[in-house]
Amino acid sequence: MTAILSRSDAEDLLYREAALLDEGAWDEWLSLYTEDALFWMPAWRDENTPTSDPQSELSLIYYEGRRGLEDRVFRARSGQSVASHPRPRCLHCISNVRLIESADNSAEVASAFTVFLHDVRADRTHHFFGRYRHTLRHEEGLWRIARKHILLLNDTIPTVVDFYSI
């Protein structure tokens, strides 16, 4: 049995991921990822070039495996991180979804994102925007995220950026 991803399947998954992040349904969000998922937001080498080798160059976030993301969720919920509480209100808007590659049980999807973040404590709004690349794998009857590459275009970070605001 093989599965082929359509663009509307891809959109469904991306929009669902966005909604789970925005709603704070982070256990469900984690379940979208494969056990060995790679989660990567590079830094920038210079004005126009993001870092491309996470072993020898710095990233903003880089985890090999879903457990790294589980750590982040644990911290955000721990009640022991002043940056994480009160939780900012976030809205992910995803567009420009393109199916880059679609094969049996695997696919690559490109998209654009904007995240609006309202920091309730400081009464200010930030936004983050950039491009996603999702590598999807069909596993146990479901499409899961095996790799997510987040290219943050406005990388002068206003105080905090976390997994839920990118």
Place this chain on the structure above:
Amino acid sequence: MTIDLAGLIDDRPEDGVFRVDRAIFREPGIFDLEMRHIFEGGWVFLGLASQASAPHDFFTTHAGRVPVLITRDGDGQLHAFVNSCPHKGAQVAQTRAGNARLHVCPYHSWTFDSAGRNRGLKWQRAGCYSVAFNDGDHGLTPLPCFEEYRGFLFGSLVAAVPTLAEHLGGAARFLDFVVGQPDAGLELVPGAVTFTYDANWKLQLENCSDAYHFTSTHPSYVKIMERRQKGEGAVVVRSIWEQSQSWREDAEGIQGGSYSFEYGHVLNWGRIVPADTHPLYDHAEAIAARHGEAGRDWIFNMRNLTIFPNLQIAENASSQLRVIQPLDVGRTLMRTWCIAPKAESGTARHQRIRQYEDFFNPSGMATPDDTVAYESCQRGHASRVDPWLQGYARGMTASREGGNSLSEAIGAAPMRSVLADSQLCDETLYHNYYREWARRMAAAA
């Protein structure tokens, strides 16, 4: 408003009193004076020589609010200029870094070589310039002072400053430990990270030297480390903190301390025993051969060094170089880099980078808890009800003149020192910041 600058730091050692008025974090008038008399009135850190390593390489930076261009000329000599065309003021270099024999101003095409000399003044002969103008110098304006210490570049926008050697004084010994790990020099790992926070620059200045906040501000980070030790979290991101006792409340004996140097520089440190989570572990013997055993122990210790007012080097879970760039009284830009020995193995570099991202990044699991706390302090500094902050009192009876056996072992000669157990968490090292601050600001009074 007239500001009584001398009245803002209540420094009475004979009475056991050191207090700071919240106004220094809040008042725009004070900020303007700080820019003129501290950031634009003395030595500031500009960058590393390795950022312009080949002939005609350049990079851009700031001294206070002033844009600065650092170039290496064709003969290999480094220069620092105000990055502003003498003609109309536009920046002659537009990018963060690059390589250029000639810098052409984008506004009217005045052209400068990598030594700053004017190589072309568009349509000069047709310009009907006066003799006085034609006889003048039309090159880029060099910074009045520009010197290097072991690859660290410093400059001053005013000429009346001590030599860099005098300015760094005993703190230079601790820059030596940053460079010599073991000996092939230092580089910035590609990928600079920049962030802002909405609070005064001195909150960052203090936090780097603040041992008291760690277990209060970062318990979530500590918990993550514990999860990972138990195999519950990410396994690839092990941390040096696993082996450190200095943040554990029950650790006994001397666990760290502080040194204060002339001109406002401070070092605070915590004991960390060499362990395989440290990226330098494989080099421990080579480091001991070069720096002695005492030097090796110092290099493995957690060390936070501030070269007043804008350079901070934090070496603990990884190694970070931070440059503080104040934007406004309540807004600060931080430029940060992971620094690493050039000769480091791929595995050690990987380990260093992963620890760095989790701890130091504004997208990591520790720094955001600091910067959010700074913003909270900044809001609190609106209060004039009791202007005096009480955060400068810990360690008052432990602070002593001169160094101690640990500094003597490496030939460092601080003005003052504190030896601390895990709970002392010295705050007298801030006195050094504010005594230098008061000395520099006295010029404004």
